[in-house]
Amino acid sequence: MLNQISPLDTLFQALADPTRRGIVERLAQGPQAVSELGAGLPISLPAVMQHLGVLQAAGLVDSRKTGRVRMVWLNPAALQRLGRWAQAQQAMWETRLDGLGDYLDETDAKD
Amino acid sequence: MLNQISPLDTLFQALADPTRRGIVERLAQGPQAVSELGAGLPISLPAVMQHLGVLQAAGLVDSRKTGRVRMVWLNPAALQRLGRWAQAQQAMWETRLDGLGDYLDETDAKD
DNA sequence: TATTTGGTTAAGCATGCGCTTAAGTATTGC
């Protein structure tokens, strides 16, 4: 597949799943226990754990266990990296946009 | 999987693949023809086409065919949506950060 | 008109991923 893993890679892959994105959105409201998190999802607890593992590997969440309860919370730094990447591509593109306008004017083939 | 497809969903899924992210980064420099794009990648042309299909479905790229050459370019609006989402989660989290500090102080179990 | 070039479609394969159930392991409460 050509899959050399980069930090950004695990990040995007983690957020590609809607369930995991839902967990992130949930955690954006504040820390939650694993079971608390699972109670809001239509999947088994082991599945929740697996998702949390992916999110943690991507640096998107952190957790700490106290007694028998594991608390999970968001790590905003990862989201920042994501935003920065998107913005960088956008910025790069904006500086080249002029050429495209010319190209579009010269042509009219649709597809 | 719980996969109700949302616009954001196809977007993240498209960017989860490093080859596709590479294509996006390439296109951020300016429009390119399909074969031109493919020449820089260690995969077959059909594979490139498939990636472009995913990117287009996600709204990340647009293309137009002129003669027998298809030109492909970036659509920055999709990247903007991505950045906005990341920022929204971040912002939401920042407003709740205080609670976490308290929690961390009260505990010290590591894991 | 014949050939090359640039792209497209189709089929099939191998791997990865998300999910499940079943079976643990620590804490906590009675």
Added chain:
DNA sequence: GCAATACTTAAGCGCATGCTTAACCAAATA
């Protein structure tokens, strides 16, 4: 101590995904 609670680990299953090769088609070139 015994049971309930809150995870955790392990194994396995089915579908999605990225890739390939083998045609095929249409535009440009000789």
